[in-house]
Amino acid sequence: MKWARTAVAFLISAACLLAQPQWRQSPGYPAYQKGNALFVARKFPESEAAIEEALRLDPKLVPALTLKAKLAMAGNRFDVAGECLRRALAADPTSGYAEFLYGLEAYLTNDLRSALPRFEKAHQMSPADPRVALYLGIASETLGQTDRALSYYEEAVRLEQRGGAPQAATFLAGARLLLLMGRDGESEQWIGQALQVEPGSRDGHFELARLLLKKGEAAPAAKEGEAALLLRGGDTTDAQIHYLLIRAYRGSGNSPEAARHADILRTLEGNAPR
Amino acid sequence: MGLPLRLVTLGLLVASCPGAPPAPAIRFEEIARKAGLNFAYRNGAKGGFNQIELMGGGVAVLDYNNDGCMDIFFTNGAEIPSLRKTGPEFHNRLFRNNCDLTFTDVTEEAGLAGEGYSMAVAAADFDNDGFTDIFVAGVHRNFLYHNLGNGHFADISAKAGLGGAGTGNPWSISAGWIDYDNDGWLDLFISNYVVWDASKEPRCGTPEQRFYCHPDVYTGLPGQLFHNNHDGTFTDVSRQSGIGRYIGKGMGVAFADIDGDGFPDIFVANDSVRNFLFHNRGDGTFQEMALEAGVALRDDGKAIAGMGADLRDIDNDGRPDLVESGMINDSFQLFRNLGRDRGFEEYGLRTGLLLATRQLTGWGLGIYDFDNDGWKDIFFATAHFTELGRFIGRDSALPNRVFRNVGGTRFVDVSAGAGPAFQVAGLHRGVAFADFDNDGRVDAVVTQLNGPARLFHNITAGDAHWLAVELRGTRSNRQGLGATVHVRLPDGRDLYNHATTAVGYGSSSEPLVRFGLGANREAEELEIRWPGGGTQKIAHVPADGIVKVTEENQR
Helix, strand or coil, X not given: CCCCCCCCHHHHHCCCCCCCHHHHHCCCHHHHHHHHHXXXXXXXXXXXXXXXXXXXXXXXXXXXXXXXXXXXXXXXXXXXXXXXXXXXXXXXXXXXXXXHHHHHHHHHCCCHHHHHHHHHHHHHHCCCCHHHHXXXXXXXXXXXXXXXXXXXXXXXXXXXXXXXXXXXXXXXXXXXXXXXXXXXXXXXXXXXXXXXXXCCCHHHHHXXXXXXXXXXXXXXXXXXXXXXXXXXXXXXXXXXXXXXXXXXXXXXXXXXXXXXXXXXXXXXXXXXXX | CCCCCCCCCCCCCCCCXXXXXXXCCCCXXXXXXXXXXXXXXXXXXXXXXXXXXXHCCCEEEECCCCCCCXXXXXXXXXXXXXXXXXXXHHCCXXXXXCCCCCEEECHHHHCCCCCCCEXXXXXXXXXXXXXXXXXXXXXXXXXXXEECCCCCEEECHHHHCCCCCCCCCCEEEEEEEECCCCCCCCEEEEEECECCCHHHCCCEECCCCEECCCHHHCCEEECEEEEXXXXXXXXXXXXXXXXXXXXXXXXXXXXXXXXXXXXXXXEEEEECCCCEEEEECCCCCEXXXXXXXXXXXXXXXXXXXXXXXXXXXXXXXXXXXXXXXCCXXXXXXXXXXXXXXXXXXXXXXXXXXXXXXXXXXXXXXXXXXXXXXXXCEEEEEEECCCCCHHHHCCCCEECCEEEEEECCCEEEECHHHCCHHHXXXXXXXXXXXXXXXXXXXXXXXXXXXXXXXXXXXXXXXXXXXXXXXXXXXXXXXXXXXXXXXXXXXXXXXXXXXXXXXXXXXXXXXXXXXXXXXXXXXXXXXXXXXXXXXXXXXXXXXECCEEEEEECCCCC
């Protein structure tokens, strides 16, 4: 029952869209601006208070409603998020960002049946937003539509590149799918591009290590795995890397190192080393 | 090893099958109703979203009356929260095979209606008296039924040291018989799931829409190992064996000697935490080595919702490989055994199984050669979690799946061609395998949550030949469980399999060791390696029959 997970961190790290000019005239706008700054600074309770104030002053202030929805999703209050987003879309049915978040709310509650059409609608409203294409790819992949997913990942990459801000995470989403589809060479290219964009990407080094191990290059895989272990950030856990390193070191004949990583992993999971 | 090689008993039921074998489509017809197999598993769900409602449905195939025809035992649920079988709709059921592909419900005369909320079953002759006994695992209460040999079973749980009731006892979800110390007596391994209490079932989902909780919400449990004391009693050796040190969320179990050292090892599929592989050291202790062996987690290091498991040689290299079912977007796992201390490698991607199963949720499974071409195929009992359908826009019910093994390098989903009845969706759970009509083609009996059991009669066409080996241990346990069998074919191929009844999820299959021989009309040589090391060879064994082999060295 963990089949549709995505990092809530996305909600926090995603840059907020600039509010449309019409909202700047709203009496709640200054409070919204304050709430947004606090949200970016990860001061969530303070941000929530400012947003409530903004919505008291203007209950239809769409940027405040979407921000409140993001806060709610970060706190697993998807019911609150859904209600905010419905209000936002009632106030401004053309808000592609609100529609995207509405899709995300459905996706995060594993309701793919609702998520996909909402993402598609957001895509029509905001065709240049790479995040929408990325999530259309993720949702399509989750539903087993691999070719469709891949084309959305490609589109997200194009949009990001056009906007001058390519993201390693987008390349890696495509790289993982390509690996699953057995298209190792293309996967390797995508990983390479991810590491070009973000040389210190833990996820990128981990995926490269996986690919190398799959190709039978155990020693280079171990090297990449060790590099990933030293990096921070990303979605890849230490446990995932230790598991890779166990196999990479065994594959390269270094049993003591394999055993060391196995012991670390057992300790991490609460089982004493053998 | 080193024993004189001599055939003691060789009984052949020969049916000649002339002609060269084509490559027919694997096909099944569903005959449960026609066969009188009138059983529906009831999980007792009343809207409470109790975790136990999701998991039941174990089924066993055994020849309880030794008439040469495989009978069927179904486990059943109970009322919740009392966990009592408050009416016949919750009774476990034993169906006698009338040897004409019809069945008669003999539950009452057998005394097997049962008590409590049953989950799983493991069938084997634990006391070497020649009659197959039944262990039923369940929620907070397990039962051992001794086959008295006269059509009746006696509940000997308390005397055997396997009884006990109440929430202090674990929720057991699978079990299997294994002679882990090769002393000639079958021991019992039990896979336990999580700490659960009806009165403390957490509420999950959203405020508007309740759903079953993720396993993360519950505390895991260790498995248990019970040593057979040779006198109808068992000793809990979980702690001293090392098994009890590992807390998991145990689901299906599979046994095989993965490294060829003569001692059977234990694989446990865990739900949402990593799997366990207990390597048998041969001194009564086990070393958990799933991490080192590469079968602990998915290739990307993430745990899957492990369900069923089977360990069989899928590439005919003499080493048992591992298949594990999981949940939608997990992909079912296939690990290829590299031999000795080299562990396993991920093999599902190359063979096509990984991508082909990504949208499935699987429970029971079995690796059997359904078309007798000499390459073992895979049958999966599939269904998404109940109530999940509304989240993914599809029905939770799924048709089962069968994957054809193409030369040990590729698995092709051939379900669409497996017959109209095979396309019917259901909330499938347990599956057990046997040749119910002794025609050499492996059939499958599958349970459904709150629905009728299905009996898939294998009607695959063609003239492919087959061989089944029925073992009788003398030094070894009577059914020869744990024995490995090697068949050398005239076309130069070597086939391998082993005797076990622990197959899939919560279920128990026939103890015979089966081989598809393809076009070969005989096995050039049959070699049996008994638990404990003795080997026997038989030359020129004709195809299309059951070979009965008795271990030559007396106890």
